[in-house]
Amino acid sequence: MIGLYVYSIVLPPPLSPLNRPEEISIAGVISKSLEILLFAGIILILRKDRREMQSTLIQMRER
Numbered sequence: 001m002i003g004l005y006v007y008s009i010v011l012p013p014p015l016s017p018l019n020r021p022e023e024i025s026i027a028g029v030i031s032k033s034l035e036i037l038l039f040a041g042i043i044l045i046l047r048k049d050r051r052e053m054q055s056t057l058i059q060m061r062e063r
Helices: 002-010 026-062
Strands: none
Touching: 002 026
């Protein structure tokens, strides 16, 4: 999604009636920033969960 946003800002979108790149808006920048933060949060949660699962498995093997 972020790549498409950057593409539409740098180059005119295909079949665009204006035939020029879109303008940068505050709402667009905020929404893409939020997407990046949420993606990073999901990655951090997945890593934490994986570590917890590995430690649980190691504890179960030791018993």
